[in-house]
Amino acid sequence: MDHGTKSGCIGVLAEGLVSVDRTSHEAYDVVEELWKGLDLPSKALSRVQLEGASGPALPSSFRLGVLAQGSIALSALAAAQIHALRNDAQVPQVETPLQHAVIEFKSERFYTIDGEPRQPKPNAIGGLHRTADGYIRVHDSFPNHSNGMLKLVGLPLGSTRNQLADKIAQWRSLELEDAATIKGKLAAYALRSYSEWDALPQSTAIADFPISVQPISSEGKQGFPDHIPRGAFACLKGLRVVEMSRVIAAPLCGKTLAAHGADVIWVTSPNLPDLPDIDREFGRGKRTVQLDIQKATDKAKLLKIIKDCDVFIQGYRPGSLARYGLSPEELVKVNPNIVIANMSAFGPDGPWAGQRGFDSLVQTCSGMNVSEAQHADQGEPARPMPCQALDHASGYLLATGIMAALYRRIVRGGAWRADVSLAGTMKYLRSLGQYRGSSGFQCKDYKKQADVPAEYLETRETGFGRMTAVKHSANISGCEVGWKIMPKPLGSDSAEWL
Template sequence: MAEPTPRASLEALWQGAGLAGAVPARLGGEEPVLPSSFRIAAAAGAVVAAATAAVAEIHRRRGGPAQQAEIDLRHAALEFSSERYLRLDGAPAPARWDSIAGAYGCGDGRFVRLHTNFPHHRAGVLRLLGCEGTREAVGAALRDWEGFAFEQAAAEAGLCVAAMRSQAEWDAHPQGQAVAALPALRIERIGEAPPTPLPPLAARPLQGFRVLDLTRVIAGPVCGRTLAAHGADVLHVSAAHLPSFDDLLPDTGRGKRSAALDLREEAGRATLRRLAAEADVFLQGYRPGAIAGHGFAPQDLAALRPGIVCTSLSAYGEAGPWGGRRGFDSLVQTASGFNHAEAVAAGADPAEAAPRVLPCQALDHASGFLLAFGTLAALLRRAEEGGSWLVRVSLAGTGQWLRRLGRVEGAFGLPVPEMAELGALLEEGPSGFGRLTALRHSGHLPATPPYWALPPVPLGAHAAEWASE
């Protein structure tokens, strides 16, 4: 069967979200762009185009001019590495990994990957292994474990570990089967409400929409960043006691204001309820059940604010035995067969292959744009159909979708572009972290070009209130 073109993948996403008519988007350029056997450029082009075309459709329905989203596959693929293409005050500012994070061989020959960027996850892994915090000590301790056994023990301890599987092993696993049974993007009506008219025409396509962004790391923040690029009022909500990966904020915080609330206290919950009662979108990406446990489950929000769009990210999806398991892009790549498949495609013996990672956090970034597209599709549908809506995406489901796009050959020799080669794709300006040079948004609209009106700032820099207040 022929592999879908980027255009065909885009149209399938559009129709799957319940949107009718032709997709107002043009895709240009060719793949591959990055050294991978997976079609990362095709995936990037499709998801960025879907989100940008939905922005164009909202603006048109508000009375703006009809316009087509213009997406270049190379630019979109590079935006899947946006956290890599950063400079602060002229110095490189890549996201740093913890010293013991990464892949290790276990005593049975199977590899496991540890995600220890959050201090409590690092401490928990070392406690489980009973060793010092060096790569040598961790490697020695893991040789006393079988890979699947350590993965399970870590999950039971609330830690972030994945054993490497082949794609065939993942397909046979109950969680792999649960993920395969669901579409990558799920949009569900969860409550009754009259149609919510789109706001009157404004200068920017999403101006007038309010988005609460309770996310961290990459995928969820990319969704909020995308909506902010087209004018949405995005308020990022964090808490001082929660760990965060601050290295990513100069990239993913562009266009947002940032407030701090402690949901362990009634005052914090009351403030969030007040904000949610006036929000169009409630975006959250914490472990399944964590935000709901504070009284902000989708059904609670739909009762509080009929017509709200709840947008939710998880690692492995809401169904299956791993439905509540913690995870990150690198772990899902490992567990669901991407690391093994890449190694084999690069020439490794399937029985002895060491993990080979994708050249970017493709599951994170693709999920972020799918979340943004699903959110916008739900806003369009609530204007026509009414109702409150739940939009769900999982990293594992996005991985399954990426697999369905097919593979490419001969791409491993491609270099990963250096920042000095990006030229006009970069922008420069002030930020709360220093002078920022970063990648522009790849979802272009000719009549209303995207831009971030606000610079990224440290967590909690603003009051917990909407900009228009």
């Protein structure tokens, strides 16, 4: 078994409030620590094979290769464990090549439809802006966020990025963050250093272990439900998943379960803006239903599929679905065997628990962008990581948490809850340490589909045209891994189980 060799380029732990030092961790160590922390059978760890050269795998001071390979392999091992439990068999061998894993961490940047890549957002106004006393990052992926920011600073719709920059330059960073994010319904965060982040109460409210699995009821039945068959070649064949989510992390969680055979119904709202270019990548493997839960008839359809599901994934702010009677307490009444999975920006605890946030914003407010720039030493105030590593890792970690909860439900019974946050993943990545100086940037990047080895790509017909995209990087011996359902327009399917 090849678990890789230790890096010659030693990771250095960032100064500040990182209470666990994981700078000696390689990808297998990540799998082992999280697997044991989730109290899953240790015997399965011998079935993991991780190949690839140790050291920087993407140009960054952060140990992104370790996180990518480790989190993807962890989720695949969890699927293999469910497969073994269902069939009373040995856990099959899991392999995740390092290069393929880091490429999959950028998968949304590499797909093409009929040979055409993703198109850049027109009239983008977001990103890092200078303020009167520093910098702030503005999120503009959704029109309500971009339009809302323009309105907040007194600009008409359609204003340019330069016009917004002139207005933001008159604000202090924390004052604009407070007006937009704390008091408003927008998403903008001040650029902070590690020391500034560590001084916030939220930094200590985030757990050192990035996956939480907790019981929420003891009423559920033990064992597998009848709709999950024995002998299937896909590890999660028959598993019923309802997903209510947007953007990357939570949709990637559902996509991961689908790659292992789960029947995933992706529920979106006709009242909320979507991101078509992102949806096409993260819609792979899923059926798609649009429901307006403010309407009694649509809410009844949702509750009908929740009643007979195994897993409910939600990627909205903590507490936001409770307003519609979809709190964990209410869902357990509908389905006492349910596993509820929550993806959030800052986790369920602390003063920022209810705040909006996205990968780029968590990088900004937590000190990661400042530290990355300091390591690159190019005179920048901030530098983002070369991929949405917090989104991607969080998606695989939540998928693992779901399968750990399923394992407990099968063995012990009851209903369970899994929680993962972008900030929790950030804290874990930070604890892995950073490469010395600018040494982490001296490696190859993958910027376009032509940079991706052909064996990591697949081409399939979709509802939008012929799609070439990155395959799933995990392989499970003797089992099917991949997506049978291809992306289609939102709302193309019926709200019912196969």
